Amino acid sequence: MRWVWTGVAVGVSVLGAGAILAQTELNQTSGEKIFKANCAACHAGGNNIVEPEKTLKKEALARFGMDSQGAIIKQVTGGKNAMPAFGGELSTEEIRQVASYVLEMADQDWQK
Numbered sequence: 001m002r003w004v005w006t007g008v009a010v011g012v013s014v015l016g017a018g019a020i021l022a023q024t025e026l027n028q029t030s031g032e033k034i035f036k037a038n039c040a041a042c043h044a045g046g047n048n049i050v051e052p053e054k055t056l057k058k059e060a061l062a063r064f065g066m067d068s069q070g071a072i073i074k075q076v077t078g079g080k081n082a083m084p085a086f087g088g089e090l091s092t093e094e095i096r097q098v099a100s101y102v103l104e105m106a107d108q109d110w111q112k
Contacts, residue, residue, distance in 0.1 A: 030094070030097045031097035031098050031099075031100050031101030031102075031104075032101050034090065034094050034097055034098050034101075035098050035101050035102070038086060038089070038090065038098075039098065042083075043055075043056055045110050046105060046106065046109075046110035050082045050083075051081075051082065056102050056105070056106055056110070057106060057109065057110065058106040058107065058109070061102075061103075061106055067103075067106075068103075069096070069099045069100065069103060072098070072099035072102055072103070073095050073096060073099045076090070076095045076098055076099065077095055
């Protein structure tokens with residue numbers, strides 16, 4: 001009986017991990033879709049067509065103090081200089097998903 005109980009517990013743990021992984025993948029996919037629909041015109045591949053030195057690459061994000069989710073959320077929500085504000089167009093959750101996506105892609109040097 002103990003073996004069966006352990007098997008059930010392991011099965012539940014695996015299912016729980018699968019649900020968490022599925023939710024993470026959903027968020028990443030959502031962040032990517034939102035980014036492509038709203039940001040990629042200027043930031044495709046992590047670049048910046050308006051101010052080329054201010055890319056979304058890891059080094060540039062660090063240099064300009066944009067290497068945290070909070071900083072990116074603030075920038076996307078309120079805009080700055082040539083970048084428009086998206087706070088009126090995207091929900092708080094959508095902006096959070098975009099910030100997560102940007103940081104993830106910066107860690108991967110925008111190679112996916």
